[in-house]
Amino acid sequence: MGEQTAKPWWLTTGMADRRDDLPARLEQVASKLASAASLPGEPVMFGADSHRFRIGPALSEDAVVVFEKRHGVTLPPDYRGFITTVGHGGPGRFGGAGPFYGLFSIEDWEWALLGDPDVTMLARPFPAEPGRVYDDWLAEASPGEDDEPYRGTLALSHQGCDDLSLLVLSGPARGRVVETCPGKQGPRFTQDSDFLSWYERWLDAVLAGERHFR
Template identity: 80%
Template sequence: MLESFGVRREPGWLTTGVVDGRDDLPVRLARVAGKLADAASMPGVPVMFGAATHRFRLGPPLPVDVVVAFEERHGVRLPPDYRGFVTAVGHGGPGRFGGAGPFHGLLPFDEWEWPLLNDPDPTMLARPFPAEPGRVYDDWLAEVAPGDEDEPYRGTLALSHQGCGDLSLLVLSGPARGRVVETCSAGPGPRFTEDPDFLSWYERWLDAVLAGERHFR
């Protein structure tokens, strides 16, 4: 099914099955690939914020062994839907900040360290992200990173630049693993999106694009 959209499949790239009542992963990836192709074929200059640079194009999918090497180096396993996306749909792209995706585009995963306030450490992605949906902090940084060497955005991978220093992140470790969260360095802390996983977030953006919307929230 994915091949009909020019999507590459390799042995072992995903595990099928229904997750939380949603369609199984190959069906979801094929649907997203189709919507992305529709977005790329829309006439004229893209009206969605940030899309003029990538024009809904992604770089080629990554070989599974490249993803496995990244996971082994950092001691993590990418969430299945994100892993399936970068190995079957595409990765990186022609824009200044990567390929087709929300805000300024989808960053390649080797630029994962953008949210870190301290120097990157290969073990950082395996350390649990302290925030969880519904939790509000009086002072986010003071509570989760009281020391100079503490890293509040441990356990997260940068997905996209929103502008004005804000980022969208994918949680790789901790109680909110698999969720998309937006940075907020003060007050109540990071903001979780309504989406249960990366692919839901990405498809919601595509739906906004195809509806002719100018901004994604």
């Protein structure tokens, strides 16, 4: 018998860790992305001229399973569904169609890290959570010399000027999108409940003809 491929994640993920409407959400996002790519003229949204709303081929289930096993994590269902059905990476300098300069490949997950990456980093809980106020973010998040403040996060998108959008994979804010911040106040969580809400909000801004996304 030939080698079996991994089953689609929605057939193997427990009910407690999935959204029943996720296939419909993914289909809607894919439709809006196609509409954005067909807009006439030059892109007006900041950063879109880097990727021009093009995205690379979706990852196979096997490739995602290999990544998850290597790093000891399970990707949030909506992000996992996106990269295995809508697309992954792309032609831009920083990846494919997505907010700011585009979505990174998952292999570029370590962009936000201040120290050297290792395969255990994504499984370590991210210390920040929505609503928490810091007197000095870096001092509290990494009190030890070898502590990595952005542990537990996967880089999503480059905003320019060393600012990044990240997806929290481990810790109390798992599944949320957060933005790096060099100041003492700490990372900024977006208003979105998950990756797909963040991505679709960007698409809505693109289709409305807006020039900036926040």
